[in-house]
Amino acid sequence: xxxxxxxxxxxxxxxxxxxxxxxxxxxxxxxxxxxxxxxxxxxxxxxxxxxxxxxxxxxxxxxxxxxxxxxxxxxxxxxxxxxxxxxxxxxxxxxxxxxxxxxxxxxxxxxxxxxxxxxxxxxxxxxxxxxxxxxxxxxxxxxxxxxxxxxxxxxxxxxxxxxxxxxxxxxxxxxxxxxxxxxxxxxxxxxxxxxxxxxxxxxxxxxxxxxxxxxxxxxxxxxxxxxxxxxxxxxxxxxxxxxxxxxxxxxxxxxxxxxxxxxxxxxxxxxxxxxxxxxxxxxxxxxxxxxxxxxxxxxxxxxxxxxxxxxxxxxxxxxxxxxxxxxxxxxxxxxxxxxxxxxxxxxxxxxxxxxxxxxxxxxxxxxxxxxxxxxxxxxxxxxxxxxxxxxxxxxxxxxxxxxxxxxxxxxxxxxxxxxxxxxxxxxxxxxxxxxxxxxxxxxxxxxxxxxxxxxxxxxxxxxxxx
Amino acid sequence: xxxxxxxxxxxxxxxxxxxxxxxxxxxxxxxxxxxxxxxxxxxxxxxxxxxxxxxxxxxxxxxxxxxxxxxxxxxxxxxxxxxxxxxxxxxxxxxxxxxxxxxxxxxxxxxxxxxxxxxxxxxxxxxxxxxxxxxxxxxxxxxxxxxxxxxxxxxxxxxxxxxxxxxxxxxxxxxxxxxxxxxxxxxxxxx
Numbered sequence: 001x002x003x004x005x006x007x008x009x010x011x012x013x014x015x016x017x018x019x020x021x022x023x024x025x026x027x028x029x030x031x032x033x034x035x036x037x038x039x040x041x042x043x044x045x046x047x048x049x050x051x052x053x054x055x056x057x058x059x060x061x062x063x064x065x066x067x068x069x070x071x072x073x074x075x076x077x078x079x080x081x082x083x084x085x086x087x088x089x090x091x092x093x094x095x096x097x098x099x100x101x102x103x104x105x106x107x108x109x110x111x112x113x114x115x116x117x118x119x120x121x122x123x124x125x126x127x128x129x130x131x132x133x134x135x136x137x138x139x140x141x142x143x144x145x146x147x148x149x150x151x152x153x154x155x156x157x158x159x160x161x162x163x164x165x166x167x168x169x170x171x172x173x174x175x176x177x178x179x180x181x182x183x184x185x186x187x188x189x190x191x192x193x194x195x196x197x198x199x200x201x202x203x204x205x206x207x208x209x210x211x212x213x214x215x216x217x218x219x220x221x222x223x224x225x226x227x228x229x230x231x232x233x234x235x236x237x238x239x240x241x242x243x244x245x246x247x248x249x250x251x252x253x254x255x256x257x258x259x260x261x262x263x264x265x266x267x268x269x270x271x272x273x274x275x276x277x278x279x280x281x282x283x284x285x286x287x288x289x290x291x292x293x294x295x296x297x298x299x300x301x302x303x304x305x306x307x308x309x310x311x312x313x314x315x316x317x318x319x320x321x322x323x324x325x326x327x328x329x330x331x332x333x334x335x336x337x338x339x340x341x342x343x344x345x346x347x348x349x350x351x352x353x354x355x356x357x358x359x360x361x362x363x364x365x366x367x368x369x370x371x372x373x374x375x376x377x378x379x380x381x382x383x384x385x386x387x388x389x390x391x392x393x394x395x396x397x398x399x400x401x402x403x404x405x406x407x408x409x410x411x412x413x414x415x416x417x418x419x420x421x422x423x424x425x426x427x428x429x430x431x432x433x434x435x436x437x438x439x440x441x442x443x444x445x446x447x448x449x450x451x452x453x454x455x456x457x458x459x460x461x462x463x464x465x466x
Numbered sequence: 467x468x469x470x471x472x473x474x475x476x477x478x479x480x481x482x483x484x485x486x487x488x489x490x491x492x493x494x495x496x497x498x499x500x501x502x503x504x505x506x507x508x509x510x511x512x513x514x515x516x517x518x519x520x521x522x523x524x525x526x527x528x529x530x531x532x533x534x535x536x537x538x539x540x541x542x543x544x545x546x547x548x549x550x551x552x553x554x555x556x557x558x559x560x561x562x563x564x565x566x567x568x569x570x571x572x573x574x575x576x577x578x579x580x581x582x583x584x585x586x587x588x589x590x591x592x593x594x595x596x597x598x599x600x601x602x603x604x605x606x607x608x609x610x611x612x613x614x615x616x617x618x619x620x621x622x623x624x625x626x627x628x629x630x631x632x633x634x635x636x637x638x639x640x641x642x643x644x645x646x647x648x649x650x651x652x653x654x655x656x657x
Contacts, residue, residue: 195603195604197585197587197604198585198654199585199587199652199653199654199655200587200651200652200654201587201590201651201652202652210500210502211500212500259604260587260590260651260652262590262592263592382497385655385656385657386656388654
C-alpha cells in the first residue's frame with residue numbers, strides 16, 4: 001500500500017514540477033551557472049547529450065521517463081542559482097554588459113534603492129540578450145543547420161510519398177543516397193578555401209588494370225586472431241565481440257590530398273602533404289597485437305596510403321617505439337588538409353545522433369547509406385560520376401582500419417587481451433572492456449556485436465598449448 | 467592548336483593535348499563486354515554481338531575478317547576457335563560497332579540538361595623550374611549541346627583536326643590565359 005502511495009506522490013511531484021518547468025533558455029542558464037557539462041547532465045538523467053542540447057534549445061521537450069529526474073535537477077539548481085530577476089547590487093558584480101555594448105541607449109544606473117527595473121532598462125536588457133544570442137550562432141552554425149535539414153527534409157519527403165511506409169521509404173532513400181550526398185558535399189564546399197580536383201590525372205598505380213581488378217594500393221585491412229588463443233567452450237577467458245560505430249564516417253576526418261598527386265622520390269614525409277607512398281615496411285615483433293599493416297603475407301615493398309604511413313610513423317616515434325620507421329622510396333602526394341570532409345562528416349554525425357536519440361530508424365539508415373556509399377563510390381564508379389578520387393577512397397578506408405588498430409592498442413594498453421581484429425570495425429576483447437570503452441552507438445563508443453538472431457556475441461577462449 | 471606553348475615539354479611540363487583528353491573522356495563513357503578478347507567467354511560475346519545485325523557483318527568486313535560462312539558458324543557453335551589474329555580483328559570490329567551504337571546515347575547523356583560542365587586540370591608543372599612556371603588553376607567550363615554533338619561525331623570519326631578546333635574554340639572562354647590550357651593533364655565530367 002505504502003509503496004503504491006509513494007508512487008502516486010512521486011507522480012504528483014513530477015506533475016507539479018512539469019507545470020512549473022523552466023523555459024529552454026532558463027534550462028541552459030541553470031546548467032551553465034552550476035558549471036555542469038551536457039554529458040554530465042545527460043549521464044545523470046539517463047539520456048544522450050544531444051537530447052539535453054535539444055531540451056536547452058527548445059527543439060524538443062523533456063518526456064518521461066527522463067523528465068522526472070531532469071526536473072528534479074533543475075529544481076535543485078534553481079534553488080542554488082535563483083533567477084536574477086532584480087538587478088544585482090553594484091558591489092556584487094561589475095555593471096551589466098548592456099551599458100558597455102549599447103552606448104547610445106542610456107540605461108539607468110541600477111541603484112539598490114530602486115529595486116524595480118524601468119521598462120526601458122528591461123527592454124535594453126532583453127535586446128542585449130537577444131543580440132548576444134544571435135551573435136553566438138555564427139553563420140557556420142546556420143549553414144550546418146540548413147544542410148542538416150536537407151537530410152531530414154529528404155527523409156520527410158520520401159516518408160510522405162510512401163504514405164508513412166518506412167520500408168519503402170528506406171528503399172527509395174537508399175537509391176537516392178549517392179546523388180544526395182554528392183549534393184550535400186558540394187554544398188559544404190561552397191564557401192570553402194580550397195578548390196579540389198574531382199577528376200585529376202591519376203598515376204598508374206591508382207589505375208585499375210581491369211574494371212574488376214584492384215589497383216596496387218594496400219589499405220592495411222586487418223584480419224587478425226591472437227595466435228596464442230583458440231576458441232574453446234571450456235576456455236577460461238571470456239571474450240566479447242565489439243563493433244565500432246559508423247567507422248567510415250569517423251574516418252572521413254583524415255589527411256586528404258586536395259589537388260592532383262605529384263611524384264617525389266626524396267624519401268621524406270612532408271606533414272603538410274598527403275597521398276600514397278611506396279615503402280618497405282619494418283618487421284612487426286608484437287604477436288599479442290595485430291600488425292598495423294593488416295594481414296599482409298608478402299614481405300617487401302608495397303604502396304600504402306597516408307593514413308597507414310602516419311600510423312606507422314607514430315608507432316615508430318619516441319612515444320611508442322613499437323617498430324622501426326618505414327623506408328619511404330617514392331611518394332605521390334599533393335598539399336593536404338585534415339578538414340576536407342569534416343563539414344560533411346559533422347553534418348551527417350549530428351543528423352545520425354539525433355536520429356538515434358529519437359529512435360528514427362529511417363533517417364539513421366539513410367545517413368548510413370550516404371556516408372558508406374560516398375566512400376565506396378568516390379573512386380571510379382559508374383554509380384557516381386561526380387568524382388573520381390580513388391586516392392581519397394583508399395585513404396579514408398585505410399584511416400578506418402588505422403582507427404580500429406588504435407582501439408585495439410588502447411584496449412591492449414589497458415590490460416585487456418585483444419583476441420581478434422577484423423574488417424573495418426570488429427574487435428574481440430577478453431576482459432572487462434567497459435573500463436576502456438563506453439557502450440553505446442555514438443561515434444566514440446563501442447557496441448556489442450550481435451549475431452543474425454540479435455543475440456550478443458560472447459564466447460570463451462583457451463590458451464593454445466604451444 | 468592554339469597557344470604559346472611553342473615547344474611543349476621544353477621545361478618539363480607534362481600533359482596531353484586538350485583534344486586527346488577530350489576524346490579520352492568520351493571514350494571512358496563507353497562501356498561494353500568486360501571479358502577480354504583472349505578468353506572464350508569474351509570471344510563468344512563479341513561474336514554474338516557482331517552477328518546480331520547487318521551492321522555487325524559490315525563492321526567485321528571493315529575490320530578485315532574474311533572468313534567463310536562455314537567458319538563463322540563453327541566459331542559461333544564453339545566447334546573451332548578463332549586464331550589470335552582473328553581474335554584481335556574481332557575485338558576491333560566489336561569496339562568499332564559498339565562505339566557507333568552507343569554514340570547516340572552518349573550524346574543524350576552529354577546534351578540533356580543543357581550540356582555538361584567539365585573540369586579542366588592544367589598541365590603538371592611539378593618538375594618545371596619555379597621561374598618558368600605558369601600560374602594555372604583547375605578551371606570549369608560549361609560545354610553546350612551543339613559542341614558536344616560535334617565533339618562526339620569527331621571522336622567517332624577519329625577526326626583529330628576537328629576535335630582540336632573544338633577544343634581551341636572551347637578554351638577561348640577561359641579568358642586571357644586560355645592558351646595555357648591547350649595542353650592539360652586531364653579533363654573530367656559527370657554525365
